[in-house]
Amino acid sequence: MKEYSEKETRILNAAAEMFTSHPFHKVLLSDVAGAASVGKGTLYLYFKNKEELYFAVIFREFSILVEKLTKKIKQGNLSPVEQLTTIIKCLTKRLFAKATNVELLGTFVSCPKNEEWQEKRVELWTLIESVIVQGVEQGEFEDSNPRLTAQYIPGFIRSVSLFRPENIDCETIQKHACEFVLKGIKKGK
Amino acid sequence: MKEYSEKETRILNAAAEMFTSHPFHKVLLSDVAGAASVGKGTLYLYFKNKEELYFAVIFREFSILVEKLTKKIKQGNLSPVEQLTTIIKCLTKRLFAKATNVELLGTFVSCPKNEEWQEKRVELWTLIESVIVQGVEQGEFEDSNPRLTAQYIPGFIRSVSLFRPENIDCETIQKHACEFVLKGIKKGK
Amino acid sequence: MKEYSEKETRILNAAAEMFTSHPFHKVLLSDVAGAASVGKGTLYLYFKNKEELYFAVIFREFSILVEKLTKKIKQGNLSPVEQLTTIIKCLTKRLFAKATNVELLGTFVSCPKNEEWQEKRVELWTLIESVIVQGVEQGEFEDSNPRLTAQYIPGFIRSVSLFRPENIDCETIQKHACEFVLKGIKKGK
Amino acid sequence: MKEYSEKETRILNAAAEMFTSHPFHKVLLSDVAGAASVGKGTLYLYFKNKEELYFAVIFREFSILVEKLTKKIKQGNLSPVEQLTTIIKCLTKRLFAKATNVELLGTFVSCPKNEEWQEKRVELWTLIESVIVQGVEQGEFEDSNPRLTAQYIPGFIRSVSLFRPENIDCETIQKHACEFVLKGIKKGK
DNA sequence: TATGAATGAGATTTCATTCAT
DNA sequence: TATGAATGAAATCTCATTCAT
Numbered sequence: 117m118k119e120y121s122e123k124e125t126r127i128l129n130a131a132a133e134m135f136t137s138h139p140f141h142k143v144l145l146s147d148v149a150g151a152a153s154v155g156k157g158t159l160y161l162y163f164k165n166k167e168e169l170y171f172a173v174i175f176r177e178f179s180i181l182v183e184k185l186t187k188k189i190k191q192g193n194l195s196p197v198e199q200l201t202t203i204i205k206c207l208t209k210r211l212f213a214k215a216t217n218v219e220l221l222g223t224f225v226s227c228p229k230n231e232e233w234q235e236k237r238v239e240l241w242t243l244i245e246s247v248i249v250q251g252v253e254q255g256e257f258e259d260s261n262p263r264l265t266a267q268y269i270p271g272f273i274r275s276v277s278l279f280r281p282e283n284i285d286c287e288t289i290q291k292h293a294c295e296f297v298l299k300g301i302k303k304g305k
Numbered sequence: 306m307k308e309y310s311e312k313e314t315r316i317l318n319a320a321a322e323m324f325t326s327h328p329f330h331k332v333l334l335s336d337v338a339g340a341a342s343v344g345k346g347t348l349y350l351y352f353k354n355k356e357e358l359y360f361a362v363i364f365r366e367f368s369i370l371v372e373k374l375t376k377k378i379k380q381g382n383l384s385p386v387e388q389l390t391t392i393i394k395c396l397t398k399r400l401f402a403k404a405t406n407v408e409l410l411g412t413f414v415s416c417p418k419n420e421e422w423q424e425k426r427v428e429l430w431t432l433i434e435s436v437i438v439q440g441v442e443q444g445e446f447e448d449s450n451p452r453l454t455a456q457y458i459p460g461f462i463r464s465v466s467l468f469r470p471e472n473i474d475c476e477t478i479q480k481h482a483c484e485f486v487l488k489g490i491k492k493g494k
Numbered sequence: 495m496k497e498y499s500e501k502e503t504r505i506l507n508a509a510a511e512m513f514t515s516h517p518f519h520k521v522l523l524s525d526v527a528g529a530a531s532v533g534k535g536t537l538y539l540y541f542k543n544k545e546e547l548y549f550a551v552i553f554r555e556f557s558i559l560v561e562k563l564t565k566k567i568k569q570g571n572l573s574p575v576e577q578l579t580t581i582i583k584c585l586t587k588r589l590f591a592k593a594t595n596v597e598l599l600g601t602f603v604s605c606p607k608n609e610e611w612q613e614k615r616v617e618l619w620t621l622i623e624s625v626i627v628q629g630v631e632q633g634e635f636e637d638s639n640p641r642l643t644a645q646y647i648p649g650f651i652r653s654v655s656l657f658r659p660e661n662i663d664c665e666t667i668q669k670h671a672c673e674f675v676l677k678g679i680k681k682g683k
Numbered sequence: 684m685k686e687y688s689e690k691e692t693r694i695l696n697a698a699a700e701m702f703t704s705h706p707f708h709k710v711l712l713s714d715v716a717g718a719a720s721v722g723k724g725t726l727y728l729y730f731k732n733k734e735e736l737y738f739a740v741i742f743r744e745f746s747i748l749v750e751k752l753t754k755k756i757k758q759g760n761l762s763p764v765e766q767l768t769t770i771i772k773c774l775t776k777r778l779f780a781k782a783t784n785v786e787l788l789g790t791f792v793s794c795p796k797n798e799e800w801q802e803k804r805v806e807l808w809t810l811i812e813s814v815i816v817q818g819v820e821q822g823e824f825e826d827s828n829p830r831l832t833a834q835y836i837p838g839f840i841r842s843v844s845l846f847r848p849e850n851i852d853c854e855t856i857q858k859h860a861c862e863f864v865l866k867g868i869k870k871g872k
Numbered sequence: 873t874a875t876g877a878a879t880g881a882g883a884t885t886t887c888a889t890t891c892a893t
Numbered sequence: 894t895a896t897g898a899a900t901g902a903a904a905t906c907t908c909a910t911t912c913a914t
Contacts, residue, residue, distance in 0.1 A: 123895095141330035145888065146897095155896035157890080166888065237468065261481045263470055268461035268485065275460020279426065281452055292450045296457065300489030312878090334905065344879040349906065501874095519708035523909065524876095533875035535911080544909065615846060639859045641848055646863065649842020650835035657804065659830055670828050674835065678867030690899090712884070722900040727885070 118179065124162050127152045132173045140170060175233045181210055182240045189243060196251030197298060203244055204297060205290045207270055211277035212286040241266045248301060257301040265301060307368065313351050316341045321362045329359060364422045370399055371429045378432060385440030386487060392433055393486060394479045396459055400466035401475040430455045437490060446490040454490060496557065502540050505530045510551045518548060553611045559588055560618045567621060574629030575676060581622055582675060583668045585648055589655035590664040619644045626679060635679045643679060685746065691729050694719045699740045707737060742800045748777055749807045756810060763818030764865060770811055771864060772857045774837055778844035779853040808833045815868060824868040832868060 120128060130152035134143045145166055149156040163169040185206055189199050244266035251257035259265050276289060309317060319341035323332045334355055338345040352358035374395055378388050433455035440446035448454050465478060498506060508530035512521045523544055527534040541547040563584055567577050622644035629635035637643050654667060687695060697719035701710045712733055716723040730736035752773055756766050811833035818824035826832050843856060 140328065144886095149897090156888090156898095157896050158894080160889070161894070234468075260484070261477070264465060264473075264478065264481050265485060267465045267468065267470070268482070271464020272457035272461035274464065276453060276456045279423075279456065281456070284453075288450070289453065292453050293457070295449070296454060296489045299491075300485045330904095333903085338880090345881095345905090346879055346907075347877080350877070350879095355905070518706065522907095527876090534877095534909090535875050536873085538910070539873070612846075638862070639855070642843060642851075642856065642859050643863060645843045645846065645848075646839035646860070650839035652842065653838020654831060654834045657801075657834065659834075662831075666828070667831065670831050671835075673827070674832060674867045678863045682866075708883095711882085713882095716901090723884090723902095724886075724900055725898085728898070728900095733884070 118176075120176070121162075123152075123154060123158070127154060127159060127162060127169070128173055128176055131169055132177060135170055135173050140166075145169075171230050171233050175236060178233060178236045178240075181207075182236055182243070185240070186243055189247065196247055196254060196256050199247045200244075200251070200297065201294050203247065204269060204273070204294050207273045208277065208290045208293055209286055211273050212280070212289065240270060244269055251301070256303055258303045259301045265297075269297060307365070309365070310351075312341075312343060312347070316343060316348060316351060316358070317362055317365055320358050321366060324359055324362050329355075334358075360422060364425065367422060367425045367429075370396075371425055371432070374429070375432055378436065385436055385443060385445050388436045389433075389440070389486065390483050392436065393458060393462070393483050396462045397466065397479045397482055398475055400462055401469070401478065429459060433458055440490070445492055447492045448490045454486075458486060496554075498554070499540075501530075501532060501536070505532060505537060505540060505547070506551055506554055509547055510555060513548055513551050518544075521548075523547075549608055549611055553614060556611060556614045556618075559585075560614055560621070563618070564621055567625065574625055574632060574634055577625045578622075578629070578675065579672050581625065582647060582651070582672050585651045586655065586668045586671060587664060589652055590658070590667065618648060622647055629679070634681055636681045637679045643675075647675060685743075687743070688729075690719075690721060690725070694721060694726060694729060694736070695740055695743055698736050699744060702737055702740050707733075712736075738800055742803060745800060745803045745807075748774075749803055749810070752807070753810055756814065763814055763821060763823050766814045767811075767818070767864065768861050770814065771836060771840070771861050774840045775844065775857045775860060776853055778840055779847070779856065807837060811836055818868070823870055825870045826868045832864075836864060 127148065131143075131148045133151065134148055143166075145159055146156055148169070149159055152159075159169065163172055185203055188202055188206070192199075192202070194202065241263065245262045248257055248259055248262035248265055252259060252262065273289075273293060276293075280289070316337065320332075320337045322340060323337055332355075334348055335345055337358070338348055341348075348358065352361055374392055377391055377395065381388075381391070383391065430452065434451045437446055437448055437451035437454055441448060441451065462478075462482060465482075469478070505526065509521075509526045511529065512526055521544075523537055524534055526547070527537055530537075537547065541550055563581055566580055566584070570577075570580070572580065619641065623640045626635055626637055626640035626643055630637055630640065651667075651671060654671075658667070694715065698710075698715045700718060701715055710733075712726055713723055715736070716726055719726075726736065730739055752770055755769055755773065759766075759769070761769065808830065812829045815824055815826055815829035815832055819826055819829065840856075840860060843860075847856070
């Protein structure tokens with residue numbers, strides 16, 4: 117897990133706040149600097165440019181999520197169904213809480229950080245895939261392409277969190293999403 | 306269906322081309338004007354500013370898709386399973402083809418056009434939902450919350466199209482997605 | 495006296511309205527056209543460009559004033575004191591009424607119309623000068639440079655009309671200005 | 684007296700140069716920036732926009748004039764006649780030298796700076812008025828409305844400087860203007 | 873003659889980035 | 894390291910003018 121200095125953390129927090137509530141081009145670095153209580157020039161000591169800062173934000177958010185999930189899955193002694201349930205609930209909770217997290221998973225700019233982030237995304241997919249594969253091996257799941265399914269999951273949770281029906285609560289989504297996925301891959305008799 | 310003049314169409318085509326291959330702030334209106342073979346000022350005759358043009362592009366792309374789907378579903382005499390299959394295949398094909406269509410379904414900026422677009426999104430969800438509900442009524446599907454499922458579908462297709470595994474082809478995704486969804490909501494014995 | 499067609503008059507009226515209440519660069523030709531109920535292109539049938547229209551406005555306003563004054567002076571059988579009083583009162587009344595007539599007599603752009611207008615200005619000065627000279631010849635006035643005095647008069651009336659003390663009325667200014675000027679040039683014993 | 688930083692002064696000097704020789708809409712901020720040897724963006728660090736810069740220029744020019752005059756009048760131990768003579772000569776000299784200073788004292792745009800400038804204008808009028816009142820009190824002048832007279836003076840000097848007869852020199856105007864004003868308000872026997 | 877959609881040069885302005893301190 | 898004034902390239906947008914109808 118990447119370590120961040122205190123100042124770097126302040127900047128990333130401020131930037132996360134802005135980038136998750138405004139599109140890239142509406143976020144001003146002077147505002148980020150102000151919110152982080154650092155000088156505008158200081159941003160450039162820690163991040164090469166606006167784009168790198170943007171990806172650093174997403175990367176950190178994503179890393180925290182992936183790390184937490186990985187820990188839960190690897191450490192617990194859970195069945196594939198339980199593991200998948202954990203993942204879906206955890207993702208839903210997170211994205212539901214940060215639904216304004218608009219750009220997250222959104223834009224596509226070529227930039228070194230972007231690749232770093234792509235790796236994290238792959239890490240998440242691979243985690244989910246491994247759970248499905250394990251379930252298949254244990255005869256609980258059947259799936260002709262677990263990697264695709266692994267990609268579906270964060271994708272639809274993001275979507276439903278972002279544009280959620282009015283008055284729906286997180287638990288309802290969690291429950292429904294688990295049922296849907298588990299039914300979608302459970303081994304037929 | 307909104308009508309567009311010939312010039313408006315040229316502008317929207319050019320803008321779609323640019324916005325789907327570059328992030329918002331990298332798209333220059335002068336380039337759009339050039340690509341549409343109109344003067345820069347002409348853009349402002351048809352669209353109040355860059356943001357409105359951006360949303361007009363997304364809105365039109367989305368409208369075309371929704372209209373096409375609606376027509377297919379409403380006109381054909383298809384079973385719920387066939388209808389859902391049609392929707393998933395169609396969405397997948399479209400998003401797979403425009404995978405660079407980054408912002409599509411993505412960004413969230415308050416702007417009048419945005420609300421117009423939100424309505425289109427709702428239109429799509431409602432269409433899918435109605436197919437599921439019909440399937441439930443006919444005893445083919447079971448789903449405790451068809452609206453959520455309806456939202457999952459474009460969400461995960463977008464995601465898997467955007468960040469698709471290397472060397473995968475559209476048909477594979479179409480087939481797998483259909484199986485996954487149909488299994489996820491098919492009526493148990 | 496220059497003749498204006500009906501349409502030209504409509505345009506000049508509309509332009510006068512705008513130019514006398516806004517600075518040159520804030521006046522949009524589209525607004526002028528709209529106010530005159532003609533197409534934007536029509537303006538260009540009557541006036542070469544914005545600057546010419548601007549000067550045509552000033553020129554017409556000024557011409558009307560000068561012509562009226564000249565008629566009064568030339569036709570009446572007035573003493574020099576009465577003539578000067580008439581001129582001052584007339585100028586004051588006019589400028590007092592159009593005090594927002596900001597640019598009038600103000601800006602300085604080289605343009606053929608400008609020279610035409612300069613001639614009108616000279617016409618006014620010459621008229622006033624001739625009255626003073628006449629007064630000098632009749633032993634009522636003394637003035638080492640009647641032309642300068644002739645220029646002072648519209649200048650200070652413009653200024654006091656434009657930035658007039660609050661609550662002052664036109665008659666007070668008229669009376670005071672007449673006294674001031676007449677005393678300033680009356681023949682000492 | 685308002686203080687200006689070195690850079691602000693450079694900008695104001697450059698802007699004064701441009702605005703006094705060209706009408707507002709012909710002055711390019713890029714030229715101003717170039718002439719001041721600063722970046723275009725730097726202008727916006729010191730002045731909110733073109734209009735504010737414009738008024739800042741006029742305001743400074745005017746302030747300098749008013750301050751100089753005030754100092755001369757207040758410090759010198761001069762009779763009212765001498766004071767008035769000083770004012771008229773000084774104003775004439777100044778406006779004669781900057782006769783291209785077209786807009787000076789001219790335009791009328793609502794803008795915060797404009798009010799600031801109006802105050803300066805009032806300051807000048809009040810100064811002149813006080814000299815006249817003093818002369819009246821000392822039995823040298825008589826004037827039924829010294830404030831009006833005070834407003835006449837800069838007004839007619841501006842006008843005669845702006846549109847001066849050919850080949851006239853400053854001294855001639857100064858001398859004539861003094862005679863005219865002094866005679867216009869001198870106490871009759 | 874009359875129009876107003878179209879134009880595009882060029883205006884104002886922004887803001888990521890630099891750099892002297 | 895930290896700063897933020899300064900920068901200026903480049904963005905958006907305006908509007909006088911043209912011209913096909």
